[in-house]
Amino acid sequence: MRSRRAVLPDGERPAAVFVRDGRIAAVEPYDAPGPDGVDLGEVALLPGLVDTHVHVNEPGRTEWEGFATATRAAAAGGVTTIVDMPLNSLPPTVSVDALALKRAAATGQCHVDTGFWGGAVPGNAADLPALYEAGVFGFKAFLVDSGVPEFPPLSPPELAEALAAVDALFVIHAEDPAAIAPATTSPHYADFVASRPPLAETGAVGTVVAAAAATGRRLHVLHLSAAEALPSIVDAPTVTAETCPHYLALTAEEVPDGATEFKCCPPIRGAANRDALWQGLASGAIDCVVSDHSPCAPELKRADTGDFAAAWGGIASLQLGLPVVWTQAAARGFTLADVVRWMAARPAEIVGLSGKGRIAVGYDADLVAFEPDAAFVVDAGRLRHRHAVTPYHGRALLGKVRTTWLRGTVVDGVKPRGRLLSRGAA
Known part of the structure; x- marks a missing residue:
């Protein structure tokens, strides 16, 4: 495969x-001699993206999303590897038996390579070592209500118990419940944002940093929204952090009344905060950008009432992450190499996917033909996600994925060729 870019x-x-x-x-x-192969000319050749934060929801809530639809959307967006979160599937992936059910549901359906996180919940610390040995890449935990009753949050002592049980990567939804006010019925986005202030994140990130310092364990802050938390992370040598395309592209000021497709937790904040997150990426304080693809059945978004308090909090963006981030990155003077570092190489490094995320000898031939100067307008109805609900509908973006290869074979969206990955064998 030849490319001038x-x-x-x-x-x-x-x-x-x-x-x-x-x-x-x-x-x-x-111009090295060799077979004709594929010559992309000025179309860029990227390594396949690695998205380590995807909620597939199968089994149990497959009407929200599923392995076939999620991985087809991933490939259409240049993502060749995902790691599936332990919720909102039923049962959640909190035991070896639940992992077996998850892997059985995924078998034969995946169009990209797929790994799995385990879950740390109250009372399952004794199950974590066996679950880790069974191949999960680490453990997801919440410090605040997860939104589903079968995956309750950990208190700080319960987090310490889980960290003591297994030497693994823990990825943390870091919001402090004490700083969150009950959301009141309202179609106004400002009311929802006010209920989850930056203090909720800064306090919880402080809990994560303290736990890392006390135990020496590796902890990772998920979907960082509040830039105020960055100084704490920078000073913590075993703590990494991610943010998401929606925090880098969208702003609270632009969310219309009743537009619940914009709701996620933690929330999209103001334009100044967005700019500070970009500064965090530039400095290396934020390690990577992943989707937090978290769809639901459309009726759960409560478009009928526009009530932000009642709507499910999650954004469907798996197929759009690359152009969303590239549109913003290019306008700010960043390069494709920066985007590849944030969305391919660094996520792979953090979770231990040693053969993914780079165009280098010995790595999997997961590759993407990307036309960075091609503009398009998002049509939700043309997305491969199960449901046509996205805050990006009608938005003009830059950069089109032309072809995605998984281990050198074109992903056609018809024949699933993805492998199920296990930690250590990936």
Whole structure:
């Protein structure tokens, strides 16, 4: 595969990428002799993106999303590896038996490679070592109500118990329930944002940082929304953090009354906060950008009433993450190499996917043809997610995914070729 804009670990340059048996065998100059293959010309060649924060919801809530639809959308968006969250499926992935059910549901359905997180909930600390040995990439925990009763939050002592049970990566939904006010019935987004102030995140991130310092464990802050929490993370050597496309692209000021498709937790905040998150990415305080794809059945978004308090909190964006981030990044002077670092290389490194996220010899030939200068307008009805609900509908974006290859084979959206990944064997 030849491209004059191949994004390699040392930057963007013309290159020819030779693939053998599903892996990258060589990276040579653009005009290196070899088979005709695919010549992309000025279309960029990226490594497949690695999205480590996806709620597939199957089994149990497959009417919200499922492995077939989620992974088809992922491939259409240039994502070749996902790691599925332990909720909102039923049962949640909090035991070895539940993991077996999750893997059985995913078998034969995945269009991209798929791994799994385990869950840490009150009372299951003794189950965590066996679940880790069974192949999950680490453990998700909430410090606040998760929104589903079968996945309750951990108190700080319960978090400490879980961390003591297994030496693994813990990924934390960091909001402090003491700083969150009950959301009142309202169609006004400002009322919802006010109920979950930045203090809720800064306090909970402080809890995460303290737990990391006390135990030496690796902890990862999920979907960071409040830029005020960044200084605490920078000073914590075993704490990493992610943010999401919606926090980098959308602003509270632009959310219309009743537009519950914008609701997520923690919330989208103001434009100044958005700019500060971009500064966090530039400085390295924020490690990566992942989707937190969290769809639901459309009626749960309560578009009929526009009530932010009653609506499900989650944004469907798995297919759109790359163009959403690239649109903003390009306007701010960042490069495709920056985006690849945030959305491919760094997520893979954090979770231990040693063969993913780079165009380099020995890595899986997960590749994306991306036309960075192509503009389009989002049509929710054309997305591959199960439901056509997204806050990006009608938004003009920059950058189109032309082709996605999984281990050197085009992902056609018809024949599932994705593998189920296990920690250590990925």
